[in-house]
Amino acid sequence: MWLAARELGPAAIGGLVGLVALCRVVAPPAFGWAVDRHPALQRWGVAALAAVAALAAAGWAFASGVGTLAVLVFAFGLGWAAILPVADRLAFALHENGTADYGRLRVWGSLGFIAASLGGGIVLGGRASLLPWLVAIAVGACAWAARRFPDGRARLPRAARGALWPLMLGAFLMQASHGAYYGFFSLRLAEAGWSSGAIGAWWVLGVAAEVALMAAWGARVQRAPARAVFTACFLIAAVRWLGIGVDVRAGALVVWQLMHAATFAAFHLAGVAAVQRLGGAGAAAAQGWYAAMGFGLGGSLGVWAAGWIAEAASVQAAFFAAIAPALLGAALSAIVRLR
Numbered sequence: 001m002w003l004a005a006r007e008l009g010p011a012a013i014g015g016l017v018g019l020v021a022l023c024r025v026v027a028p029p030a031f032g033w034a035v036d037r038h039p040a041l042q043r044w045g046v047a048a049l050a051a052v053a054a055l056a057a058a059g060w061a062f063a064s065g066v067g068t069l070a071v072l073v074f075a076f077g078l079g080w081a082a083i084l085p086v087a088d089r090l091a092f093a094l095h096e097n098g099t100a101d102y103g104r105l106r107v108w109g110s111l112g113f114i115a116a117s118l119g120g121g122i123v124l125g126g127r128a129s130l131l132p133w134l135v136a137i138a139v140g141a142c143a144w145a146a147r148r149f150p151d152g153r154a155r156l157p158r159a160a161r162g163a164l165w166p167l168m169l170g171a172f173l174m175q176a177s178h179g180a181y182y183g184f185f186s187l188r189l190a191e192a193g194w195s196s197g198a199i200g201a202w203w204v205l206g207v208a209a210e211v212a213l214m215a216a217w218g219a220r221v222q223r224a225p226a227r228a229v230f231t232a233c234f235l236i237a238a239v240r241w242l243g244i245g246v247d248v249r250a251g252a253l254v255v256w257q258l259m260h261a262a263t264f265a266a267f268h269l270a271g272v273a274a275v276q277r278l279g280g281a282g283a284a285a286a287q288g289w290y291a292a293m294g295f296g297l298g299g300s301l302g303v304w305a306a307g308w309i310a311e312a313a314s315v316q317a318a319f320f321a322a323i324a325p326a327l328l329g330a331a332l333s334a335i336v337r338l339r
Contacts, residue, residue, distance in 0.1 A: 002131045012066050016073050023077030024296035031082035032089075032288025042090065043149040046083045050143035053079030057139060060132035080139065081296070083146075085287035088272055089279075090149060103218015103269055110211045110265075114204055164278050164286055166336045167271060170230055171294030173329035174267055177237050179302020180310075180318040185244065188315045192248045202253055206260035213261040214269065221266050222273040227333055229270035234330035237263040238323045245319035 003016060031049070035041045056076035063069040091105045189199045213221070221229060240259040243252060271290060279286030302325075306318040 020077040021300040023081040027082035028085045028288035028291040032285035047143045047146035049079040054136045054140035058136040085291040089287040103214040107214045168293040172298035173325045175294040175298030176302035177322045177325040180306040180322040183303040206257040209258045209261040210265040213265040221269045226274040230333035233267040238326040241319045241322040245316045
């Protein structure tokens with residue numbers, strides 16, 4: 001909406017959003033690799049990247065052309081995308097040494113999403129010009145907090161690398177199947193007659209289910225066999241996409257959105273835990289690759305494919321197509337042995 005308010009066309013908006021998606025593929029594994037080899041980067045590297053992202057976001061307010069805005073968006077995307085898997089790795093390390101519970105730490109990210117979804121619309125309203133400054137303040141706070149991060153550790157053992165690829169493929173398939181949801185869930189509900197306020201509430205219900213699972217059962221999910229959790233989550237995702245494609249009345253939507261606790265929260269907890277175990281001392285690079293394959297490549301291709309199907313057929317068809325990667329993921333999870 002902020003980009004549209006600057007009178008940018010669909011092609012320009014798509015290109016700028018695509019730059020952020022590209023950053024999510026490239027930045028996480030690159031910075032994770034650097035952290036494993038230069039441990040001090042876990043603290044000062046994250047602080048520096050967050051500071052760069054904050055400055056880039058503030059610069060959006062002054063950008064006079066698409067080219068300048070593209071450079072600033074790319075700089076923001078690199079900084080923002082690079083620090084997320086390192087923060088995940090650190091949070092799980094705190095979980096492993098008994099300092100904190102990973103699931104309950106991760107809840108704060110979900111609560112932040114809810115606050116941004118509900119509060120952002122209220123605060124911005126007709127004042128979209130505030131967006132760059134709000135983003136800059138939020139990311140700048142991350143830079144300040146990173147000063148207290150502990151240092152990282154050494155490199156990823158060679159023996160673990162091959163075992164990580166089934167997890168990477170699983171992350172890719174799950175996020176690819178979410179493409180229709182992240183890209184077209186709002187449109188699916190709008191076509192069914194739901195108001196914008198109600199659509200926002202349905203999004204919040206999904207995130208609330210995610211928060212509840214992470215807070216109450218996060219530790220149990222992390223201890224459970226990853227193979228079993230992945231298989232169950234993929235099957236639940238297939239049912240969820242079929243359901244959204246068929247029925248978006250209130251009673252059905254409650255069920256579909258509560259399933260977000262499995263398709264996102266449980267899957268993410270099990271995946272991060274498995275990557276941490278297999279990554280060992282090189283978990284920063286491992287988490288970076290996991291994020292790149294899932295949220296970066298899988299998410300980007302999933303949204304692109306869903307958009308193509310929605311335009312060629314219908315939004316409902318995009319949800320039906322999302323069942324395929326979910327079922328493929330379930331089959332692979334049931335067959336492939338994860339340590």
